[in-house]
Amino acid sequence: MEYGLDLEYSFNEFLKGFGLSSEIAHIIWLPLPMLLVLVAAVVGVLVTVWLERKISAAAQQRIGPEYAGALGVLQPIADGLKLLVKEDIIPAKADGILFTAGPILVLVPVILSWLIVPFGQNLLISNVGIGIFLWIALSSIQPIGLLMSGYASNNKYSLLGGLRAAAQSISYEIPLALSVLAIVLMTNSLSTVDIVNQQSGAGILSWNIWRQPVGFIVFWICALAECERLPFDLPEAEEELVAGYQTEYAGMKFALFYLGSYINLILSALLVSILYLGGWGFPIPVELIAKFLNLPINAPFIQVFTASIGIVMTVLKAYLLVFIAILLRWTTPRVRIDQLLDLGWKFLLPISLANLLITAGLKLAFPQFFGG
Amino acid sequence: MSIAITTQFICFTVLSLVVIIGALGVVLLESIVYSAFLLGGVFMSVAGLYLLLNASFVAAAQVLVYVGAVNVLIIFAIMLVNKKEDLKPINDIKSRRIISTSICLTLLSLLIRVDLTNVWSLSSPQNSIGEESTIRIGEHLFSDYLLPFEVASVLLLMAMIGAIVLARRDVMSKDISTGLPVDQELIEKSSEPLLTNKN
Numbered sequence: 001m002e003y004g005l006d007l008e009y010s011f012n013e014f015l016k017g018f019g020l021s022s023e024i025a026h027i028i029w030l031p032l033p034m035l036l037v038l039v040a041a042v043v044g045v046l047v048t049v050w051l052e053r054k055i056s057a058a059a060q061q062r063i064g065p066e067y068a069g070a071l072g073v074l075q076p077i078a079d080g081l082k083l084l085v086k087e088d089i090i091p092a093k094a095d096g097i098l099f100t101a102g103p104i105l106v107l108v109p110v111i112l113s114w115l116i117v118p119f120g121q122n123l124l125i126s127n128v129g130i131g132i133f134l135w136i137a138l139s140s141i142q143p144i145g146l147l148m149s150g151y152a153s154n155n156k157y158s159l160l161g162g163l164r165a166a167a168q169s170i171s172y173e174i175p176l177a178l179s180v181l182a183i184v185l186m187t188n189s190l191s192t193v194d195i196v197n198q199q200s201g202a203g204i205l206s207w208n209i210w211r212q213p214v215g216f217i218v219f220w221i222c223a224l225a226e227c228e229r230l231p232f233d234l235p236e237a238e239e240e241l242v243a244g245y246q247t248e249y250a251g252m253k254f255a256l257f258y259l260g261s262y263i264n265l266i267l268s269a270l271l272v273s274i275l276y277l278g279g280w281g282f283p284i285p286v287e288l289i290a291k292f293l294n295l296p297i298n299a300p301f302i303q304v305f306t307a308s309i310g311i312v313m314t315v316l317k318a319y320l321l322v323f324i325a326i327l328l329r330w331t332t333p334r335v336r337i338d339q340l341l342d343l344g345w346k347f348l349l350p351i352s353l354a355n356l357l358i359t360a361g362l363k364l365a366f367p368q369f370f371g372g
Numbered sequence: 373m374s375i376a377i378t379t380q381f382i383c384f385t386v387l388s389l390v391v392i393i394g395a396l397g398v399v400l401l402e403s404i405v406y407s408a409f410l411l412g413g414v415f416m417s418v419a420g421l422y423l424l425l426n427a428s429f430v431a432a433a434q435v436l437v438y439v440g441a442v443n444v445l446i447i448f449a450i451m452l453v454n455k456k457e458d459l460k461p462i463n464d465i466k467s468r469r470i471i472s473t474s475i476c477l478t479l480l481s482l483l484i485r486v487d488l489t490n491v492w493s494l495s496s497p498q499n500s501i502g503e504e505s506t507i508r509i510g511e512h513l514f515s516d517y518l519l520p521f522e523v524a525s526v527l528l529l530m531a532m533i534g535a536i537v538l539a540r541r542d543v544m545s546k547d548i549s550t551g552l553p554v555d556q557e558l559i560e561k562s563s564e565p566l567l568t569n570k571n
Contacts, residue, residue: 023375098409129503130428137432140440144412147447151405163451166444173440190506 033125037114045262047319049076052326059330083258086251094248095152102149103249103256109138109145110264116192117270120280120310124193131191132184135271136177139226142264143169146235146245149257153248161244164337165235169226171344176222178352179215182359183208183275186370196279204283209276211370214355216276218348220321223268225344227261230329234337265325266318273317280310384424390417408450412443429506 011032015025050065050073057064065072090096113135118124128134143166150162184190186208187198199207209216225232236244246257273279282289286309290302335343363370394414398407415438422431462468501508513521 027375098405128428129506130432133429133432133436137436137440140436140444141416143444144409144439144447147444147451148409151447151451159451163448166448170441170444 037117037125038111041111041114041263041266042259044266045259046076046080048262048266048322048326049079051319051322052329055323055326056330059327080255083251083255088251088253089248091154091248093154095154098148098152099248100253102145102152102245103253103260105145105148106142107145107256107260107263109141110260110267113138113267114263117267118192118196118274118279119314120307121193121197123280123307123310127191127193129191131189131193132180132195132271132275133190135267136173136180140169140173149249150245153245155248157241157243158245158247161235161241161247164241165228165245168228168232168234168340168344171341172222172225172232172348175218175344175348175352176226178349178356179212179219179222180275182212182215182352182356185356185359185363186211192274192279196274196281199278200281200285203281203285203288204278207276207278207281212276212355212359214351215359216272218352218355219275220272221343221348223272224325224328225340227265227268227325229265229325231332231335232340233334234340265322269318269321269325270314272321273314277317278313279317280314282309282313380424383420387417387420387424390414391421404450405447408443408447411446412439415439415443427505428503429509 011029012022012025015028016022020028053072053075054064065075068074068078090099115125116128116131116134118127146165146169147162150158150160150165153159183195187195189195189198195208228235235241236246241247246254249257286302286306290296293302295302359370391414394410394417397410398414401407401410415434419431419434419439422428422434
C-alpha cells in the first residue's frame with residue numbers, strides 16, 4: 001500500500017538539481033515539516049479559540065465577538081497580541097527559574113506529540129515504530145510542569161491546582177493507555193499509520209468505533225480529563241482555586257499555558273479521529289472512487305485528490321470532536337474531586353480492563369474482524 | 373566525519389553532561405524540590421541516551437515509568453509534606469562527608485575498572501534491530517523472562533496492598549506504630565477536637 005506523494009523525495013531531488021549533496025538537502029528538508037506542523041498547531045488553536053467564543057456565545061444566547069473581522073474571526077489574534085505585549089511579571093516571592101521553566105515543560109511535550117499525527121500515508125513528520133506509545137509517554141511529562149509552576153508561584157491556590165492536575169492526569173492516564181492498548185491489539189502495531197491503514201478496508205464500516213465503542217467512550221472521557229476541560233477542569237476551577245496553577249501567571253507565560261491546553265485539545269481530537277474514526281480515510285474508500293472514475297490508483301490526479309481529501313478528512317473529524325468538547329464545556333457542570341477520582345479508578349479503569357480482555361478474546365475468536 | 377555522526381556525537385556529549393551535572397545536583401543541592409526536578413531531568417537524559425542507542429521503546433518506557441510515574445510521585449510527596457524546617461547541624465559532618473565521598477569514589481573506580489577490562493560484544497549498526505525491538509521485547513517477556521516478569525508484578529501487588537493497609541487505619545484494630553486501639557470512625561475526622569479547648 002505504498003502510494004501517495006513522497007514530498008521529501010521530490011524536494012531532495014529538486015535540491016540535488018542545484019548541485020547540493022543529499023545530506024545537505026536532507027538538512028534543509030528537516031525543519032520544513034516541523035515548521036509546518038507548528039504553524040498548523042497554532043492556526044488550529046486560533047480557530048479553536050474563535051469557535052469556543054462563538055459556540056459559547058450561542059449556547060448562552062449571546063452574539064460573541066463581532067467587530068474584529070467578519071464574525072469576529074480576528075478576535076483570537078487580538079487576544080494573542082494582547083498577551084504578547086503584556087508585562088511579564090514574576091512575583092517577588094516566587095522561584096524565578098522554576099516559574100519560567102514550568103510553562104515550557106507543559107507546552108513542549110504537547111507540541112512534540114504532533115510528531116506522530118498523520119494527515120496521510122506519507123504526510124507526517126516521522127512514522128516512528130513506537131508511534132502512539134510515544135504520545136502516552138510524552139503526555140506523562142506534563143504533570144511535572146504543572147507541579148513545577150504550582151510550586152514556584154508560592155501561592156496556596158497554585159500549589160493546590162498543581163497537585164490536583166498531577167493527581168488527575170495520573171489517574172486518567174491508566175484507562176487511556178488501556179483503551180489504546182485494545183486498538184494496538186487489533187492492529188498488531190503501535191504505529192499511527194498502521195492503525196489508520198487497518199481501518200481503511202471498507203470505508204466508514206471498518207472504522208474502529210464500531211469495533212471499540214466502549215474504548216472510544218473511555219478514551220474520549222480520559223482525553224477530556226487529560227486536557228483539563230470542563231467537566232474535568234478541577235485544577236483551574238475558578239470558584240475554588242482562582243485559576244489553579246495559572247493564578248500568578250501573566251503575559252506570554254500565561255499564553256504558553258493557554259496555547260498548551262488548546263493544542264492538547266486539538267491533539268486529543270486528532271488522536272481520537274486517528275484511533276477510532278479512520279484518520280485520513282474518506283467514508284467511501286478512495287480505491288472505489290478511482291475505480292468508478294476509471295483511473296489507476298497511481299494517477300497524479302488521484303494522488304493529489306487522496307492527499308487533499310486525507311488532510312480535509314482528518315481536520316474535519318478532529319474539529320467535529322472539538323465542537324463536541326466545546327459544547328460539553330458550556331453545558332455540563334464540574335464534577336467534585338471525589339467524583340472525579342471515583343469515575344477514574346472505580347468505573348473507567350475496570351471497564352477499560354474488561355474492554356481489553358474482551359478485545360483479546362474476540363481477536364482469538366474472530367481474527368478476520370479483530371485483526372489476526 | 374559525516375553530518376549524522378557529528379550530530380550523534382554532539383547529542384551524546386550534551387546528554388552525558390546533563391546526566392552527570394544533574395546527578396551531582398540531585399545529591400549536592402540543599403533544596404529538596406530542586407533535587408527532585410533535577411532527578412526528572414536526569415531520567416529524561418537517560419531516555420535520550422537510549423534513543424541514541426536505537427532503543428526507542430526502552431526510551432519511551434523510561435520516560436513513562438521514571439519521569440511520568442516515579443518522579444511525579446516523588447515531587448507529589450515532597451509537596452504534600454512541604455514543611456519549611458531548618459535542618460539541625462550535625463556535629464561530625466566533615467568525617468561523614470569524607471567517608472561517603474570515599475565510598476562513592478571506590479564504587480566509581482570499580483565501575484571504571486569493569487568498563488575497561490570487560491570485553492563488550494558490540495553489535496555492528498547493520499545488525500541492530502531498531503524498530504523491531506518492541507516485538508523482541510514482547511517475545512522475551514512472554515517466553516524466557518515470563519517468571520521474573522510475573523514475580524515482579526506479584527511484588528508490586530503486595531507493595532500496593534501493604535500501602536493501602538498502612539494508609540487506611542480503619543482496617544487495623546491497633547495502631548501499627550504505637551499499639552494503641554484505633555478509633556474506627558471516619559478517617560477524615562480530626563484525632564483531636566478542634567473547637568473545645570479554644571477558650
